[in-house]
Amino acid sequence: MIRAGVVGATGYAGAEIAALLMGHPQAELVWAGSRSFAGHPLSEVYGNLRGISGLVCIDDDTETLRRDILRLAEDVDVIFTATPQGASSSLVTEELLEKVKVIDLSADFRFADTGVYEQWYGIRHGAPTLVKQAVYGLSELMREEIRHTRLLANPGCFTTCAILTVYPLIKEGLVDPNTLIIDALSGVSGAGRGAKIASLFCEVNENVKAYGVTSHRHTPEIEEQLGKAAGRALTLQFTPHLVPMNRGILVTGYAELAAADGSGLCGAAAARAGVLPQEETLRAVYEKYYGGEHFIRLLPGDDLPETRFVEGSNDVDINFRIDSRTGRVVMLGALDNLVKGAAGQAVQNMNIMFGLPESSGLELVPRFP
Known part of the structure; x- marks a missing residue:
């Protein structure tokens, strides 16, 4: 034990x-x-x-x-x-x-x-x-390093969802990372248990608000890890929002697609030239990175991630849409901020560090409703 x-x-x-x-x-x-x-x-x-x-x-x-x-x-x-x-x-x-x-x-x-x-x-x-x-503990992306460390930095909840959602397309050069914008919605438990006026029921209920605009502390964490994936430093726009629910994070990332023909065109220019990568190409890339992962569920077809379907679990739901009009891809991910976004990933990393099956103690069926 x-x-x-x-x-x-x-x-x-x-x-x-x-x-x-x-x-x-x-x-x-x-x-x-x-x-x-x-x-x-x-x-x-x-x-x-x-x-x-x-x-x-x-x-x-x-x-x-x-x-x-x-x-x-x-x-x-x-x-x-x-x-x-x-x-x-x-x-x-x-x-x-x-x-x-x-x-x-x-x-x-x-x-x-x-x-x-x-x-x-x-x-x-x-x-x-x-x-x-110290090893940055994004379990699915740093597995080998995690196995051998004695000091692990468990990622933040927003960062876990954001990085996993957009990483494959950044890593494979299918989007221009300089055009990346990430919006995120979080439940109130993400603010912690301490008594704060902004977290009181009457302040949160029946309301949605942006916070940490241009200054949220998870921004440089996302930039550092995605910059490693891109092979160069990058700067992105990240805006979190607080929504009146207990748990959950939904991330929506936007970026211009790179032309499939190597012409260097991106976004709307690639769309006008008819050289955008096809959905099959992008899906194959996500399958390459996550197809065998226990806790990442690549949703089929038109199914889009929803926080209610990952609540109480260590799962991450991911899907994307290509906007052929703007030449952008919209990438979406959802997770439970207290499980995969914090405690669940910490236990998953413990399992890796001690040579146990990653799913040990984490076979948690999402609860609904």
């Missing part, structure tokens, strides 16, 4: 990890940390765990953890850190990594350049010397 500890186990993502580990046939949740509910049973904080978990939350205040983390590491094989930005980089040390593997759900180890992290998050990085050994 893999023995696991969770820092931040009473936040939405941390609680989802805890619940998944309780149902995992080859893992055991040994301890669960909470700053706000230290000393309280986890099942008291989350009533859905009544009769399932008898764990009492330990104190994971940052100062307490700095003192106790090496001792806590003696009891586990992996630690999940579902913490605010800046906390993990103040806790993770070389000494800790010699004892235990760490899967971090914050942004602290997602960027190759700590300067980018510090610019977008406004926080000084606490462990810049460890960044180079």
